[in-house]
Amino acid sequence: MKALLCKAFGPAETLVLEDLPSPEPKGNEVLIEVHAAGVNFPDSLIIEGKYQFKPPFPFAPGGEVAGVVKAVGAKVGHLKAGDRVMALTGWGGFAEEVAVPAYNVLPVPESMDLTGAAAFGMTYGTSMHALKQRASLQPGETLLVLGASGGVGLAAVEIGKAMGARVIAAASSAEKLEVARNAGADALINYNEQSLKDEVKKLTNSQGADVIYDPVGGALFEEAFRSIAWNGRFLVVGFAAGGGIPALPANLPLLKGASLVGVFWGAFAQRQAQDNADNFRQLFAWHAEGRLKPLVSQTFPLTRGGEAINILAKRKAVGKLVIQVR
Numbered sequence: 001m002k003a004l005l006c007k008a009f010g011p012a013e014t015l016v017l018e019d020l021p022s023p024e025p026k027g028n029e030v031l032i033e034v035h036a037a038g039v040n041f042p043d044s045l046i047i048e049g050k051y052q053f054k055p056p057f058p059f060a061p062g063g064e065v066a067g068v069v070k071a072v073g074a075k076v077g078h079l080k081a082g083d084r085v086m087a088l089t090g091w092g093g094f095a096e097e098v099a100v101p102a103y104n105v106l107p108v109p110e111s112m113d114l115t116g117a118a119a120f121g122m123t124y125g126t127s128m129h130a131l132k133q134r135a136s137l138q139p140g141e142t143l144l145v146l147g148a149s150g151g152v153g154l155a156a157v158e159i160g161k162a163m164g165a166r167v168i169a170a171a172s173s174a175e176k177l178e179v180a181r182n183a184g185a186d187a188l189i190n191y192n193e194q195s196l197k198d199e200v201k202k203l204t205n206s207q208g209a210d211v212i213y214d215p216v217g218g219a220l221f222e223e224a225f226r227s228i229a230w231n232g233r234f235l236v237v238g239f240a241a242g243g244g245i246p247a248l249p250a251n252l253p254l255l256k257g258a259s260l261v262g263v264f265w266g267a268f269a270q271r272q273a274q275d276n277a278d279n280f281r282q283l284f285a286w287h288a289e290g291r292l293k294p295l296v297s298q299t300f301p302l303t304r305g306g307e308a309i310n311i312l313a314k315r316k317a318v319g320k321l322v323i324q325v326r
C-alpha cells in the first residue's frame, strides 16, 4: 500500500510517497481502506516535530480518515469488513490503509459520503464538546467565533446556530467572512481591518459576547477576552497564529466574573467516551436534517498531500481540505 511518508522532521516538501506492507490489525484494532483523509492544523506541526506527539520515523501524517473496514482484530465485535467508517488516527491517515484502535472508529451515517466524513470528526467533535460541555452555550446567548472560516471555527459557527445562539463570526478577510455568513453567521467582523473589541461592543449593545471560541490565539487572545460579557466563558481551543502561547492578566476574568475554559477534545473523547458518543449522535442527526453542511473547499490526490498541508499552514484554506486517497 502507498503512504505519504515523513522520514525526518521538516517542511511538507520533504514528504515522500512510498510502498509499505499492509498493516496487521492487532486484537483491538480495525484495518481501514482509506478513501479520504481530512487535513488538520496538527498535520502541519507533526511533520515539523512541533506537535505534542512525535511518532517514530517513518510515519505518514493524517489525523483523521474515512473509508471501508478491511479487517478487524480478534477483540473487535461491533465492526466488520465492509462497514463504512470514520476514524481518528492521530497520524498515519495519508495512506491507502491504516490500523486504528476500535474506540477511535465510528460508523459513518447514511446521510454522509466518505469525503464529507473525512472532514467531519475532528472539527465538529471539537466544536460540539467546546460549546456543549465546556461553555454550556444557551439559546439566545451571543457566541463570538474567531478564525470563523477555518476547520474548527466554521464548525463552531454551524453548531452555535443549531444550539440557538446568535453567532458573530470574526476572520481576517472579506472572502473568509462570506464563507462564515453562508454557514449561518448573523454578524461579521474583519479583525484585519476593524477593532474586534469596538465591533463586538457595537453588535452587543455594549454587553459583550457570552461565549468566545478562540482557535487562533496570538495578539487576538487578550483583545477578544476584553470583549467578553458578564459571566462569559472564553474557550481556549488552539494557537493557529503561532508566536508563542498567550498569557492573560488575571484581573480580566475577575472584572467580568468570567471563565477561561480549556478545550481538549482528544482527551475528552477518551475519558468521557459516552458523552462523546452522545455528541456525535446529535451531530449526525443535525447533519441528516441539513443543519450541518461540512464545507470541503478543495480535494487533493495523495501525491499532493504536502501541498494541502502548506495551504492550511499558510492561512490560505477555508473550511476543510481533504486528501482523496481512492
Ligand SMILES: NC(=O)c1ccc[n+]([C@@H]2O[C@H](COP(=O)([O-])OP(=O)(O)OC[C@H]3O[C@@H](n4cnc5c(N)ncnc54)[C@H](OP(=O)(O)O)[C@@H]3O)[C@@H](O)[C@H]2O)c1
Pocket (backbone or CB within 6 Å): 039, 040, 041, 042, 122, 126, 147, 148, 149, 150, 151, 152, 153, 170, 171, 172, 173, 176, 215, 216, 236, 237, 238, 239, 240, 241, 242, 263, 264, 265, 266, 312, 313, 314, 315, 317, 319
Ligand atoms: N483543543 C482541541 O481539542 C483542538 C482540536 C482540533 C484543533 N485544535 C486547534 O485549533 C486550531 C485550528 O485548527 P484547524 O484545523 O481548524 O485550522 P485551520 O482550518 O487552519 O483554521 C485556523 C484559522 O486560524 C486563523 N489563523 C490566524 N493566524 C494564522 C496563521 N498564522 N496560520 C494559520 N491560520 C491562522 C485563520 O483564520 P483567519 O485568517 O481568519 O485569522 C484560520 O482559518 C489549531 O491550533 C489546532 O491545533 C484544537
